[in-house]
Amino acid sequence: MVEDFARCAAMAREAGAQVVEANLSCPNVASAEGDIYLDARLSGRIARALAAAAGPLPVALKIGHVPDPRRLARLLGAVAGAARAVILVNGLSRRVVRPDGKPAFGPGREAAGILGHAIHEAAVACVSAGAEIARRERLDLEVIAVGGVAALQDAEDFFAAGAHAVLMGGAPMYDPLLAVRMKRVHPEW
Template sequence: MNKPFYDPEKSYDENYEQGPFGDLADGVDLRESFDYAQDRPKYNFLGFKINTPFGIPSGPLLNSKFCKAAFEKGFDVIHYKTRRSIEFPSNKHPNVLFVDVEGDLTLQRAKKPLIASKNTEKDAKDFSITNSFGNPSPQAQVWMEDMKKAIESAGNGQLLIASVVGTIQAGFRDDDYHKDFAKTAQFAMEAGAKVIELNLSCPNVANEGIVCYSPGAVLNICKKTKEKIGEIPLLIKIGYFSKEQQELLEGIIKSILPYISGISAINTIPAKVLDADGNQALPGEGRLTAGICGASIKWAGLDMVKRLKQIKKKLNADFAIIGVGGVMDVEDYLEYRAAGADVVQSATGAMWNPKLAQQIRQKEKTKEEIISQFSPAAV
């Protein structure tokens, strides 16, 4: 297996200071060498021209060094890691461990604990991990400065999306908490972000819960944020909604249609994570349950993309769908696109395979060449 560009052996702070690692960090800018048709970029996403509708979701790209390296390797739609309005520490190391899931991590399977370890025997396409950071954040001025640099490193046909989350602070009522999402989004706008995502689905934050399942909170947060960011397209990142929660999902989407331009799905699937001796694997309070991502959650991401597409049709609505979860190779990307994802992103897969964007570009190019042989005008 390749060395991942986020090194699980190191702390979050060490990764922030020293990363990225492995082949993502070799300094080679592949963008010049991509042999593309003259009319690139060709995909339209939220009004931005994009080379390839593929990239990395919020999380593994900790700062501008990571973002620049990802752009250089052809990840065209990338997120800067979720940021807060105030400085916030990371959960204790370890933050990333492999977990032993065979096949799909269904909701039924996720009710039983998973066993975590530092290594895996699995093939690069088949493994899953837990990630548990608690949304660490530098002070706003610090990340805003750095986000500016990250945005500047985007090439032609590339887009950086800012992800933000609210922070419960002493004396806060719900409305203050919701306003804090809006305030953080405003900071991202001031840093130059062209698209902003509200992280409504992080399972690792002890006090704050997963807001995407609370219709009132989602509506208030979206409304308050849109008031602050005006014309800037707003996305929400949500977790998996079970079939029984379909009505809830539909109701939430209907209520926020005036404010959002797109939905990213999914974040992780929460499960209890133990070590080989049956003890809590991740140290600290509130960390027995952690988010699982990688190959075993692809079923859930794909299912959500299909259901979002159905909702879009039913409501006659116009919002972009960003498909995330278990995209480990080119075939997974194609499956998501076929299911209705406007953009596809990979966190776990990309971390261990920095060539994934290059491989997808190659596949897209081959497809275009085949189409152009039959109908030159179509490409």
């Protein structure tokens, strides 16, 4: 698997990419590759293999929600130096039910990744913890934030928490000009 990540990074570099983003998390798979970010040592090995294959290109790692700051510190310490940035957070895995209490996506798929406003508070807390760890441990690592941004204030929450940049997942799908309006108010973003 480590070699697979490295091969993909090399392909991206050959194709002319300016940055390599690798996904160490996914709340919508039933297999273990969705939880790589919970294994700090493996994440570190993957980060180093990616950096070697990406050469001069910066490497960013998308990771999931880590509520325990000590666990987050171990993860960030393991990938810093190889990865240039971490992107926090992927959708949160939660039980999703219909009004009658039955699994919304049918039996066998009780949990699914949720996103949007429901995860914003948790995402801000995780970004805040990550930025604080990077500062305290003097890690050469930027924290990029994502999770529940649908208005200017939501992005401000992330910048106030120490984010280097803010991304949006779901909201631009129904409000495609959201980022354009934000940039008009905050060209420095």
